[in-house]
Amino acid sequence: xxxxxxxxxxxxxxxxxxxxxxxxxxxxxxxxxxxxxxxxxxxxxxxxxxxxxxxxxxxxxxxxxxxxxxxxxxxxxxxxxxxxxxxxxxxxxxxxxxxxxxxxxxxxxxxxxxxxxxxxxxxxxxxxxxxxxxxxxxxxxxxxxxxxxxxxxxxxxxxxxxxxxxxxxxxxxxxxxxxxxxxxxxxxxxxxxxxxxxxxxxxxxxxxxxxxxxxxxxxxxxxxxxxxxxxxxxxxxxxxxxxxxxxxxxxxxxxxxxxxxxxxxxxxxxxxxxxxxxxxxxxxxxxxxxxxxxxxxxxxxxxxxxxxxxxxxxxxxxxxxxxxxxxxxxxxxxxxxxxxxxxxxxxxxxxxxxxxxxxxxxxxxxxxxxxxxxxxxxxxxxxxxxxxxxxxxxxxxxxxxxxxxxxxxxxxxxx
Amino acid sequence: xxxxxxxxxxxxxxxxxxxxxxxxxxxxxxxxxxxxxxxxxxxxxxxxxxxxxxxxxxxxxxxxxxxxxxxxxxxxxxxxxxxxxxxxxxxxxxxxxxxxxxxxxxxxxxxxxxxxxxxxxxxxxxxxxxxxxxxxxxxxxxxxxxxxxxxxxxxxxxxxxxxxxxxxxxxxxxxxxxxxxxxxxxxxxxxxxxxxxxxxxxxxxxxxxxxxxxxxxxxxxxxxxxxxxxxxxxxxxxxxxxxxxxxxxxxxxxxxxxxxxxxxxxxxxxxxxxxxxxxxxxxxxxxxxxxxxxxxxxxxxxxxxxxxxxxxxxxxxxxxxxxxxxxxxxxxxxxxxxxxxxxxxxxxxxxxxxxxxxxxxxxxxxxxxxxxxxxxxxxxxxxxxxxxxxxxxxxxxxxxxxxxxxxxxxxxxxxxxxxxxxxxxxxxxxxxxxxxxxxxxxxxxxxxxxxxxxxxxxxxxxxxxxxxxxxxxxxxxxxxxxxxxxxxxxxxxxxxxxxxxxxxxxxxxxxxxxxxxxxxxxx
Numbered sequence: 001x002x003x004x005x006x007x008x009x010x011x012x013x014x015x016x017x018x019x020x021x022x023x024x025x026x027x028x029x030x031x032x033x034x035x036x037x038x039x040x041x042x043x044x045x046x047x048x049x050x051x052x053x054x055x056x057x058x059x060x061x062x063x064x065x066x067x068x069x070x071x072x073x074x075x076x077x078x079x080x081x082x083x084x085x086x087x088x089x090x091x092x093x094x095x096x097x098x099x100x101x102x103x104x105x106x107x108x109x110x111x112x113x114x115x116x117x118x119x120x121x122x123x124x125x126x127x128x129x130x131x132x133x134x135x136x137x138x139x140x141x142x143x144x145x146x147x148x149x150x151x152x153x154x155x156x157x158x159x160x161x162x163x164x165x166x167x168x169x170x171x172x173x174x175x176x177x178x179x180x181x182x183x184x185x186x187x188x189x190x191x192x193x194x195x196x197x198x199x200x201x202x203x204x205x206x207x208x209x210x211x212x213x214x215x216x217x218x219x220x221x222x223x224x225x226x227x228x229x230x231x232x233x234x235x236x237x238x239x240x241x242x243x244x245x246x247x248x249x250x251x252x253x254x255x256x257x258x259x260x261x262x263x264x265x266x267x268x269x270x271x272x273x274x275x276x277x278x279x280x281x282x283x284x285x286x287x288x289x290x291x292x293x294x295x296x297x298x299x300x301x302x303x304x305x306x307x308x309x310x311x312x313x314x315x316x317x318x319x320x321x322x323x324x325x326x327x328x329x330x331x332x333x334x335x336x337x338x339x340x341x342x343x344x345x346x347x348x349x350x351x352x353x354x355x356x357x358x359x360x361x362x363x364x365x366x367x368x369x370x371x372x373x374x375x376x377x378x379x380x381x382x383x384x385x386x387x388x389x390x391x392x393x394x395x396x397x398x399x400x401x402x403x404x405x406x407x408x409x410x411x412x413x414x415x
Numbered sequence: 416x417x418x419x420x421x422x423x424x425x426x427x428x429x430x431x432x433x434x435x436x437x438x439x440x441x442x443x444x445x446x447x448x449x450x451x452x453x454x455x456x457x458x459x460x461x462x463x464x465x466x467x468x469x470x471x472x473x474x475x476x477x478x479x480x481x482x483x484x485x486x487x488x489x490x491x492x493x494x495x496x497x498x499x500x501x502x503x504x505x506x507x508x509x510x511x512x513x514x515x516x517x518x519x520x521x522x523x524x525x526x527x528x529x530x531x532x533x534x535x536x537x538x539x540x541x542x543x544x545x546x547x548x549x550x551x552x553x554x555x556x557x558x559x560x561x562x563x564x565x566x567x568x569x570x571x572x573x574x575x576x577x578x579x580x581x582x583x584x585x586x587x588x589x590x591x592x593x594x595x596x597x598x599x600x601x602x603x604x605x606x607x608x609x610x611x612x613x614x615x616x617x618x619x620x621x622x623x624x625x626x627x628x629x630x631x632x633x634x635x636x637x638x639x640x641x642x643x644x645x646x647x648x649x650x651x652x653x654x655x656x657x658x659x660x661x662x663x664x665x666x667x668x669x670x671x672x673x674x675x676x677x678x679x680x681x682x683x684x685x686x687x688x689x690x691x692x693x694x695x696x697x698x699x700x701x702x703x704x705x706x707x708x709x710x711x712x713x714x715x716x717x718x719x720x721x722x723x724x725x726x727x728x729x730x731x732x733x734x735x736x737x738x739x740x741x742x743x744x745x746x747x748x749x750x751x752x753x754x755x756x757x758x759x760x761x762x763x764x765x766x767x768x769x770x771x772x773x774x775x776x777x778x779x780x781x782x783x784x785x786x787x788x789x790x791x792x793x794x795x796x797x798x799x800x801x802x803x804x805x806x807x808x809x810x811x812x813x814x815x816x817x818x819x820x821x822x823x824x825x826x827x828x829x830x831x832x833x834x835x836x837x838x839x840x841x842x843x844x845x846x847x848x849x850x851x852x853x854x855x856x857x858x859x860x861x862x863x864x865x866x867x868x869x870x871x872x873x874x875x876x877x878x879x880x881x882x883x884x885x886x887x888x889x890x891x892x893x894x895x896x897x898x899x900x901x902x903x904x905x906x907x908x909x910x911x912x913x914x915x916x917x918x919x920x921x922x923x924x925x926x927x928x929x930x931x932x933x934x935x936x937x938x
Contacts, residue, residue: 076435083492083919085441129925177874178896178927182522182538182934183506184476239538240931241525379438389874394924401435 021258021284021306021336022120022139022346026095026373029067029410033357033371034315035329037276039264040206040216041315044412045099048113048147050262051216052159053206055101055109055149060414065099067369067410075122075347079129079398086130089123097410101149109149111161116142118167118257122345127186130396131174133384134345135188141167141225141257145202160203167225168194169255171345176389179243185236187243189300191251191292193230198223200257212268216278222259222286228252232294250295256286264313272319280311284336303386304343306336315355322361327371329355340395342382347400349380359412369410377402441919447493450915452664454495458554458598459483460566460589460654461605465557466577467500469888469895470533470930472508472520473559473577477888480896480926483555483602485903489918490600500555501581509541510576517541517576521889522932523882531882533889538934545576551583556593562608562642563650564631566590567657590657601658601665602906604858606840609647610833612638614673615892617779617822618737618829624836641832644839648847651840655847664914666854666906669841673833674777675859675866677881678891679825682778685731686786687724687815694787694815698724701815708766711749715742720770731772732786732814737821738828743767761800765810769818775827780881780891782823786814793817854913856905870901874924877901885928896926 028046031038038050045063047054055063071093078085101111123136147161175187200223207215232251237243264278284306292300315329335349342349357371383397439446459465459481466473467481478484478500487498508520519541524534558565558578565571565578566589572582583592593601612635613620620639623629627643631650634640658665673679689695701724709721720739724730746763747756754762772778778786790811797807810816825833841859848855861870862879865886869876877898878884881891886898894902900923907918 074435076437078437078441080439080441080446081919082922083441083447083489177925180476180927180930182536182930182932184479238931239933240523241529241933242531242931376435389924392875394874399437401437403435 021282021287021309021348022118023258023260023282024071024093024095024117024119025311026069026071026406026408027097027115027117028065028099029069029357029369029371029408030065030327030359030412031315032069032373032408033327033329033355033369034276034317035278035313035331035353035355037264037266037278037313037315037329039204039218039262039278040214040266041274041276042206042214042266044414045101045111046097048099048101048111048145049097049115049117051204051206051218052111052147052149052161052202053157053204053218054214054216055111055147055159056103056107056151056157057206057208058101058103058109058414061103062413062415063099063101064413065369065410066097067408068094068096069371069406069408070094071404071406073121073402073404075344075400075402077130077344077347077398077400082129084129084398086125086128089125093119093121095119107151111147111149113145113147114142115145116140120346122347124344127174129398130344131186131188132177133173133343133387133396135172135174136170137172137345138170139167139255141165147202155208157206158204159206160201163200163202163220163223164197165200165223165225165257166195166197167255167257168196169227169230169253175237175243177394179237181236181238187237188235190233190235191227191230191253192233193227193251196225196227196230198225214266216262216264216266218262220260222283223257224286225255225257226252227255232292244296244298252293253291255290258286259283274317276313276315276317278311278313278315280313282309282311282336284308287336302343303341305338305341307338309334309336324361325359327355327357327359331355340383340385342380342400343384344396344400347402349377349382349400349402351375351377351402365414367412369412370408371410372405372407375404441492446917447919448917449490449493449495450911450917452910452914452916453599454490454493456496456554456597456599457483457487457490457498457601458556458593458596459486459602460593460658461557461603462561462608463557463559463893464607465555465602465604466559467555467557467899468559469890469893470508470520470522471518471888471890474503474506474508474520476506477508477896478502478555480899481555481557482899482902482906483557485899485921485926486602486906487554489903489907489921493916493918498554499552501549501553504543505539505541507536507539507541510543510545511541513545514541517545522935523889523929524931524933524935533882534935536932536934537936538932545579547580549581551581551587551592552596553581554596556589558589560608560638561589561605562612562631562638563605563647563654564642566605566654567650590654594657594661597661598658598663601663602667603654603658603665604668605654606642606647606651606670606844608638609642609840610670610836611673611892613641614825614829614833615678615779617820617824618826618832619822622832622836624839625832641836644836644843647836647840648843651843652847655851655853659851659853664853666856666909666913667844667848668856668858668902668906669844670837671859671862672837673825674830675862675879676892677879677884677887678780679777680866680879681780681881681891682783682786683729684772684774684776684778685729686778686783687730687732689724689726689728689730691787695726697815698726707750707753708762711746714749715745717742722769722771732778733769733816733818734772734776734814734824734826735768735818735820736770736824736826737768738826739768739770741767757801761797761802761810765817772819772824775830777825777830778819779823779825782814782819785823786819788813790817852913854906854909856902856909858902858905861901861905865898872897872923877923882929889929895928897923897928900926
């Protein structure tokens with residue numbers, strides 16, 4: 001019992017992480033509880049996301065996993081030279097995931113997944129000190145993916161499938177640091193588009209050198225969301241030929257959803273204990289700039305210059321009883337945001353997190369999965385140096401600190 | 416086990432409640448401090464600069480961006496309290512139904528050719544009631560138009576509606592109402608109008624350092640005179656005495672040189688271009704006519720008054736300089752043989768104190784609208800002398816044939832009267848500040864720098880250039896929000912030095928400059 005308690009404690013306080021940029025790594029309750037490892041863990045239909053190749057090794061014919069998390073994020077900002085401070089509105093994101101797999105025969109399994117690996121919701125107080133960079137932003141991308149899993153031998157399988165993505169964006173910021181109408185209302189621009197879709201793919205493999213040891217590989221392709229003819233709304237601009245007219249126009253913009261490579265292992269070092277390690281490489285260098293082309297001919301060029309980043313994930317699972325499994329994890333997440341490019345729309349620096357969770361089998365077929373993570377970023381002094389006024393770079397500096405807390409709940413069904 | 420579960424629940428709750436917090440949050444005690452000062456009740460006294468007057472009017476966003484209001488936001492991080500202002504009813508400025516005396520603000524409008532220029536805002540009518548009294552307790556006691564002696568003048572509210580709006584009673588004084596609020600900290604920036612009214616009106620008033628008049632109640636009721644130095648010193652001393660009598664600490668600001676204001680530096684002394692189709696073709700005729708006059712000037716021993724226009728470069732305007740000896744009587748005699756007695760009399764009267772402007776003359780901003788235009792008053796006068804309209808028109812062109820009148824030109828003599836008074840006032844301010852242990856901000860230095868090279872900020876350089884410089888609003892005299900931010904930083908620095916306070920500064924780049932709008936009448 002003592003051991004169990006220690007493990008639960010570990011599960012609750014172990015710092016786990018989330019992910020850099022606008023990647024939100026909450027793609028499965030069981031994996032989440034283990035530091036979001038899973039490329040080499042054969043456990044549930046969550047494999048549709050983590051490694052489709054592994055689906056064929058699931059014991060049951062039908063596997064379904066569904067889950068939802070509530071992500072509570074909080075970002076604070078201050079600049080002590082200027083005595084200004086701000087805090088984001090505590091918004092709640094609710095990434096969903098739904099996975100199913102069906103074993104057609106001994107060597108073939110089919111699966112389907114719906115998940116939301118990218119998204120961001122940041123709401124600063126309107127007209128705050130950095131409002132020329134962002135007032136609020138909401139990004140969401142829903143991935144829908146059919147997969148196939150083929151067992152080539154008891155040691156080796158491959159998998160993968162096409163990905164359909166549909167995304168939406170809503171982004172508001174002020175025109176610059178000072179422009180306002182006659183009554184001092186700050187001039188601002190909102191871009192909004194939804195139903196932006198595109199295709200991608202993933203490919204994966206699993207290798208089981210021994211009964212207790214698995215290696216996994218998964219690669220998910222880059223997908224560029226191309227918003228064309230979205231709606232841009234100009235508000236509170238003064239009535240002047242020198243500034244854009246109020247009203248709506250169209251906009252075009254591209255937002256990359258970077259490719260991600262995962263390799264990892266799992267080791268059943270005791271009949272009740274499983275250790276997992278995942279390494280993720282996220283190819284953020286595709287995000288060079290957020291360029292918005294308005295229907296009026298005006299453009300807004302916003303240098304991002306992200307770099308590729310890595311995430312190191314560690315997870316542990318303990319099958320306490322036949323009905324209860326406990327999980328804990330830890331991860332180190334490098335931010336893709338380089339120094340001097342720290343824009344308050346994605347105020348993420350390097351982070352670490354603790355995760356934990358529990359599964360309780362109500363019946364042999366149905367289990368409830370609970371997970372959570374708590375993520376605390378180091379306090380960071382950073383700036384975004386590429387905002388320009390009159391051709392001159394005007395850095396926006398300050399100290400940022402973020403945290404995120406996400407409890408999640410899910411169901412696993414197997415038949 | 417039960418116990419353990421309880422602990423777990425507490426632990427989980429603790430995690431949920433956990434919010435981000437900085438190692439050194441700026442809203443925590445100890446980050447900033449008021450030093451020996453106490454900002455809990457800050458009262459600002461002064462004139463239009465303190466009130467937040469800009470673009471020729473007082474309006475809400477100008478008030479919100481006044482240096483005392485910005486300062487109060489920084490004070491709030493070091494024990495400062497609420498800061499109230501007698502806000503106007505709108506962002507139009509002026510008073511309802513009083514647009515002649517209190518016109519609406521200027522905005523920057525673009526004409527059909529795309530040229531920007533100040534124009535009176537007509538997007539809405541002024542809605543502030545000139546008779547409404549908002550009550551006496553405001554932290555910002557700045558009164559547009561106030562001179563040093565007005566602050567202690569009982570009943571000033573009846574003379575100046577900007578004070579009437581919040582005077583505690585008909586006979587109230589500004590200083591009395593300020594002291595009644597028991598300020599713990601005050602600012603005082605007063606005296607600008609004691610010289611500025613004379614300067615902006617081109618020196619049509621009188622300098623009471625010349626007249627020796629020490630009774631301000633007999634000074635120009637519309638503020639055209641220069642206040643006597645002794646009056647300034649005594650009055651200023653009394654104001655500070657009243658403010659420190661309750662133990663308040665404070666900061667005072669001195670007076671900038673008027674030549675740092677775009678109101679005096681925007682219109683060039685030589686604006687007459689030979690390329691101007693209304694002027695260039697006239698140059699030969701004009702020079703021929705002036706040739707006769709120049710001969711007379713030479714004959715009378717004042718060849719330096721000769722007037723000639725260049726066909727290759729811009730020429731200075733013709734001005735009337737009151738400091739010149741009036742030679743009209745002699746001119747009549749000299750010109751009569753050539754021009755006949757009637758025309759000689761007209762010429763003599765027109766050019767008895769005339770000369771061409773030099774680089775040392777300052778043409779006021781309002782002259783730009785009259786130079787090269789026919790002076791209707793003079794036209795009518797000349798026609799009454801029997802000239803045809805064509806003849807009269809030729810002799811009535813402001814700055815070309817009809818010398819620019821006194822109110823449009825601040826001549827070197829007038830400038831030195833202004834400057835002498837300013838230096839004396841500034842000596843009084845610095846001395847009295849020092850005697851009372853007050854913080855002192857030499858704002859004159861910073862404004863001089865803005866006028867001579869500019870003051871850099873994170874988005875460029877703030878200069879005194881009209882419209883484009885970012886430092887001055889569209890009336891050419893009053894600061895923009897960005898300049899108010901600069902003044903705020905100067906004051907903060909002075910307070911830190913005097914009282915050992917630690918305060919955050921403001922970023923001038925976060926504050927705007929001139930307001931764009933094409934909601935203007937015929938532009």
